Amino acid sequence: MNTRDDSTSSVGQVRKQDFTFGEDGNELTLDCGRTLAPVTLAYETCGTLNADRSNAILVCHALTGDSHVAGYYSPDDPKPGWWDRMVGPGKPIDTDKYFVICSNVIGGCMGSTGPGSNNPLTAKPYATNFPVVTIADMVRCQRRLIDHLGIDTLLAVTGGSVGGMQVLDWSVRYPNRVRSAIPLATTTKHSAQAIAFNEVARQAIMADPKWNGGDYYESGRPEHGLAVARMVGHITYLSDESMRHKFDRRLQDRCELSFDFEADFQVESYLRYQGNKFVERFDANSFLYLTKAADYFNLENRHGNGSLVAAFSRATCRYLVVSFTSDWLYPTYQSRTMVKAMKKNGLNVSFCEIEAPWGHDAFLLPNERLSTLIRGFLDRVGNDVIGGDHAL
Amino acid sequence: MNTRDDSTSSVGQVRKQDFTFGEDGNELTLDCGRTLAPVTLAYETCGTLNADRSNAILVCHALTGDSHVAGYYSPDDPKPGWWDRMVGPGKPIDTDKYFVICSNVIGGCMGSTGPGSNNPLTAKPYATNFPVVTIADMVRCQRRLIDHLGIDTLLAVTGGSVGGMQVLDWSVRYPNRVRSAIPLATTTKHSAQAIAFNEVARQAIMADPKWNGGDYYESGRPEHGLAVARMVGHITYLSDESMRHKFDRRLQDRCELSFDFEADFQVESYLRYQGNKFVERFDANSFLYLTKAADYFNLENRHGNGSLVAAFSRATCRYLVVSFTSDWLYPTYQSRTMVKAMKKNGLNVSFCEIEAPWGHDAFLLPNERLSTLIRGFLDRVGNDVIGGDHAL
Numbered sequence: 001m002n003t004r005d006d007s008t009s010s011v012g013q014v015r016k017q018d019f020t021f022g023e024d025g026n027e028l029t030l031d032c033g034r035t036l037a038p039v040t041l042a043y044e045t046c047g048t049l050n051a052d053r054s055n056a057i058l059v060c061h062a063l064t065g066d067s068h069v070a071g072y073y074s075p076d077d078p079k080p081g082w083w084d085r086m087v088g089p090g091k092p093i094d095t096d097k098y099f100v101i102c103s104n105v106i107g108g109c110m111g112s113t114g115p116g117s118n119n120p121l122t123a124k125p126y127a128t129n130f131p132v133v134t135i136a137d138m139v140r141c142q143r144r145l146i147d148h149l150g151i152d153t154l155l156a157v158t159g160g161s162v163g164g165m166q167v168l169d170w171s172v173r174y175p176n177r178v179r180s181a182i183p184l185a186t187t188t189k190h191s192a193q194a195i196a197f198n199e200v201a202r203q204a205i206m207a208d209p210k211w212n213g214g215d216y217y218e219s220g221r222p223e224h225g226l227a228v229a230r231m232v233g234h235i236t237y238l239s240d241e242s243m244r245h246k247f248d249r250r251l252q253d254r255c256e257l258s259f260d261f262e263a264d265f266q267v268e269s270y271l272r273y274q275g276n277k278f279v280e281r282f283d284a285n286s287f288l289y290l291t292k293a294a295d296y297f298n299l300e301n302r303h304g305n306g307s308l309v310a311a312f313s314r315a316t317c318r319y320l321v322v323s324f325t326s327d328w329l330y331p332t333y334q335s336r337t338m339v340k341a342m343k344k345n346g347l348n349v350s351f352c353e354i355e356a357p358w359g360h361d362a363f364l365l366p367n368e369r370l371s372t373l374i375r376g377f378l379d380r381v382g383n384d385v386i387g388g389d390h391a392l
Numbered sequence: 393m394n395t396r397d398d399s400t401s402s403v404g405q406v407r408k409q410d411f412t413f414g415e416d417g418n419e420l421t422l423d424c425g426r427t428l429a430p431v432t433l434a435y436e437t438c439g440t441l442n443a444d445r446s447n448a449i450l451v452c453h454a455l456t457g458d459s460h461v462a463g464y465y466s467p468d469d470p471k472p473g474w475w476d477r478m479v480g481p482g483k484p485i486d487t488d489k490y491f492v493i494c495s496n497v498i499g500g501c502m503g504s505t506g507p508g509s510n511n512p513l514t515a516k517p518y519a520t521n522f523p524v525v526t527i528a529d530m531v532r533c534q535r536r537l538i539d540h541l542g543i544d545t546l547l548a549v550t551g552g553s554v555g556g557m558q559v560l561d562w563s564v565r566y567p568n569r570v571r572s573a574i575p576l577a578t579t580t581k582h583s584a585q586a587i588a589f590n591e592v593a594r595q596a597i598m599a600d601p602k603w604n605g606g607d608y609y610e611s612g613r614p615e616h617g618l619a620v621a622r623m624v625g626h627i628t629y630l631s632d633e634s635m636r637h638k639f640d641r642r643l644q645d646r647c648e649l650s651f652d653f654e655a656d657f658q659v660e661s662y663l664r665y666q667g668n669k670f671v672e673r674f675d676a677n678s679f680l681y682l683t684k685a686a687d688y689f690n691l692e693n694r695h696g697n698g699s700l701v702a703a704f705s706r707a708t709c710r711y712l713v714v715s716f717t718s719d720w721l722y723p724t725y726q727s728r729t730m731v732k733a734m735k736k737n738g739l740n741v742s743f744c745e746i747e748a749p750w751g752h753d754a755f756l757l758p759n760e761r762l763s764t765l766i767r768g769f770l771d772r773v774g775n776d777v778i779g780g781d782h783a784l
Contacts, residue, residue: 031651032651033651128653131651132651132652132653189641190641191632191635191636192632192635192636192638192639192640192641192657192659193627193630193631193632193635193636195641195657195659195660196623196627196635196659196660196663197627199623199655199657199659199660199663199664200620200623200624200627200663202653203619203620203623203663203664203667204596204599204620206653207596207600207616207617207619207620208599209601224599225599227595227599228592228595228596228599228620231588231591231592231595232592232624235585235588235589235592238585239585240583240584240585240720240723243583243584243585243588244583244584244585246584247584248584249581249582249584249587249690257688259423259424259425259523259524260524261520261524261594261598261680261684263591264687264688265584265587265591265687267584267587267588267591268587268588268591271588271591271592271595272591272595275595288653292653295656295657296649296656298641328632328720331632
C-alpha cells in the first residue's frame with residue numbers, strides 16, 4: 001500500500017521477478033548469428049491478467065531503464081517505478097483494467113542477462129565476449145517471456161525512445177501477437193547525428209583506461225568515462241528551451257564567476273551530478289551494448305528490404321504514434337515518416353505531435369495531453385477486445 | 393606566389409609574426425584581477441596598410457583557430473589559412489583594398505601566450521596556473537597589437553562564433569576605434585545548452601588520468617580525453633541535416649554491420665578521425681581555457697549591467713549581423729535579440745539569416761550569399777572612410 005504523500009493512486013508494492021530460458025536447449029539465436037543460454041529477464045507485472053488473457057500490455061523501457069515500471073519495492077522506497085505517473089489504478093494505463101508487464105532488456109544491467117552477467121563457460125563476467133545484441137534480440141526475449149506468461153496476444157505494446165523501437169519491431173515481427181502499438185518519441189532508424197552522440201559516449205567510456213577492454217569487473221569500473229558518456233546523452237534528452245527554463249546562466253552556490261575550472265553554472269553542476277549518479281546504478285559495458293543496439297536499429301532494412309512501406313506491410317495492429325515538438329534527438333519529421341508508411345499500408349493510425357518544451361524526455365514527464373491520448377486509445381482498443389465493461 | 397591548382401587568387405606567401413608586450417611594466421590586467429607579463433601574440437597580416445591607416449580590418453578567429461587566416465606559409469604548403477576563401481586579392485575581404493590582421497587569442501596554443509607557455513617565474517609551463525582569461529582579455533590584447541601597428545581606428549572587426557564574441561566586445565569596449573563590426577554565427581551570451589556541451593568536453597579532458605591536474609607537459613598529454621572533447625564539439629558545429637547529407641547511415645569500409653565496437657558507420661569513423669587529428673595540433677589546457685572564456689562571455693552583464701540595450705548604447709559603429717538557419721549552437725533567435733538591442737539604440741544595422749544546411753560551421757564554408765553580403769558591406773563602409781577609389 002502506498003502511504004506516501006502523493007495525490008495519485010499507486011499499484012502499491014511490486015516485486016522484481018525473473019524468468020530464465022534456454023537451459024533446456026531452447027537457446028536464443030541472436031541477429032549476430034551467435035546463440036545465448038541461459039538468458040534471464042528481470043520483469044515486473046502490475047494488475048491482474050483476465051480470464052481470457054486479453055488485457056496484457058507490454059511496456060518497453062528506454063535506453064537505461066529497468067523493469068521497475070510502477071509502484072514501490074517496499075513501503076519505505078523513496079520513489080516509485082519510472083512510469084508510475086502513467087501506470088497504476090485509474091491512471092492512463094489503468095491497472096484496474098489491464099495487466100502490465102515490463103521487462104529489463106537483454107544486454108542491460110538491471111537483472112537481465114548482459115555483459116556484466118556470468119558467462120557459464122568461464123564463470124566470469126562476459127564483458128565484451130557478450131554478443132552484440134539488437135532491438136530484435138530484445139524483442140525475441142520479450143516474446144519468450146510473454147509465452148511463459150501464457151499470453152497469446154498483447155492488447156498493446158508501448159514505450160518511448162529505445163522502448164519505442166522495440167514497440168515498432170514487435171508490431172512487424174509478431175503481427176499476430178499485438179493488437180495495438182504505441183511508439184512514443186522514437187524513430188525507425190537513428191540519424192547520423194543520433195549515432196554520432198552515441199559514438200562519442202562510447203568513446204568516452206573506451207577512452208577511460210579503467211575500461212580495460214571491457215574487463216574491469218574485478219579491477220574497478222570506468223566511472224569517469226561512464227559519467228562523461230551520460231552527460232553527453234543527458235544533453236540530448238533535454239532541449240535548448242528546457243535548459244534555458246531550468247538553468248539559464250544561473251550560477252551554482254556563488255555570486256561571482258570562479259575564474260577556475262569548478263562548476264560555475266548550475267547546468268554544469270547538474271550535469272556532473274547526473275553523471276556521477278548514473279555510474280552508481282549502471283554498467284559501462286551495458287551502456288556500450290545498448291547504444292549500439294539503438295544505432296543498429298533500422299526497421300526498413302530489417303523488415304522491408306530498405307523500404308519502410310514494405311516493412312509496415314507486415315503489420316496489422318492499430319497505432320498511436322506520438323512525437324514532441326522540442327525532441328531534437330528523434331524529431332517529429334521522423335515520426336511523420338513512419339506514420340506515412342503505416343498509412344500507405346492502410347493501417348489504422350493516430351498520430352499526434354505534442355507541444356512540449358522539455359525535449360526528448362517529454363514522454364516521461366507529466367503531460368495531460370499524452371495521458372489523455374494513451375487513455376483514450378487504450379479505451380478504444382480495449383473496448384473492441386475485452387468488452388466495454390473491461391471485465392476481468 | 394601561389395602556384396597551386398586553384399581558381400581563386402591568393403595573398404600568396406604569408407609569415408607568422410609575433411608581438412610581445414608587458415615586459416616594460418605595461419603588463420596586462422585581466423578580468424580575473426591578476427596581471428600577466430610578458431604576453432606574446434602570434435599574428436599575420438595580408439595586404440598593405442594605406443597612408444592614413446584607415447583600411448585595417450581585424451579578423452578574429454573561432455575557438456580553436458589561429459592567426460593563419462589566408463595564403464600559404466610556404467610554396468609547398470598543402471592548404472592555405474582558415475579563411476582563405478574570404479580573404480585575398482579580389483575576395484570579399486579584398487587584400488588589394490584592405491590591410492587584414494589576424495592574431496591568435498591569448499589562452500590559445502598557436503603562438504600566443506597560453507597555459508602551455510613558459511611561466512617566467514618557474515621556467516615551466518603555466519598549466520592551470522595560467523589565469524582564466526575572458527573574451528574581454530583577448531580583445532584587450534588585440535588592442536595592444538593594433539596600437540603597436542600604429543592603427544587608430546579599424547575599418548572593420550569581423551569573425552564568426554567565438555570570434556564573433558570578440559567582434560561584439562570590440563564594438564562596445566572600444567567604440568572610438570571601430571568603424572564597423574561583422575559578427576557572424578555568434579551570440580551575446582552562451583545558452584545553458586552551449587555551456588553544457590563545453591562542460592562535457594572539459595569533463596572529458598579532466599577525466600583523462602593523463603590530464604593530471606593540467607600538469608602533463610612532461611608526462612604525456614591527455615590525448616584520449618581531448619579527442620572525445622573535440623568529438624562533442626564537432627557534432628555541435630554540424631547539423632542534423634548536414635550529417636544526414638554527409639553520412640546518413642552509410643557504413644565505413646564494410647557491407648555488413650560488424651557486431652563489435654569498431655566504427656560501423658562513416659559518421660563514427662569521421663568523428664574518430666576528427667578527434668585524433670585535433671590532438672595533433674591542440675593543447676588540452678588551451679581547450680579548457682578557451683571554452684571557459686566562451687561560457688563566461690555575457691555582453692549584457694559586462695557592458696550593460698544586465699541590459700543588452702544598455703550594453704549597445706556604448707556602440708557607435710555600423711553592424712552587419714549574420715546568422716545561419718541550421719546553426720543550432722547559436723540559433724538565429726540569439727542574433728535577432730542582439731539586432732533588436734542594436735536598433736533600439738538607433739544603430740545602423742544590417743541583419744541577414746542565411747539559408748544554409750551546414751550548421752554552425754556554415755560561416756567557414758563556401759557561401760555566395762555570405763561573400764556578397766560582406767563584400768557589399770565593406771564597400772559601403774570603405775567608401776565612406778577611405779574614398780571610392782580605395783586609394784592606398
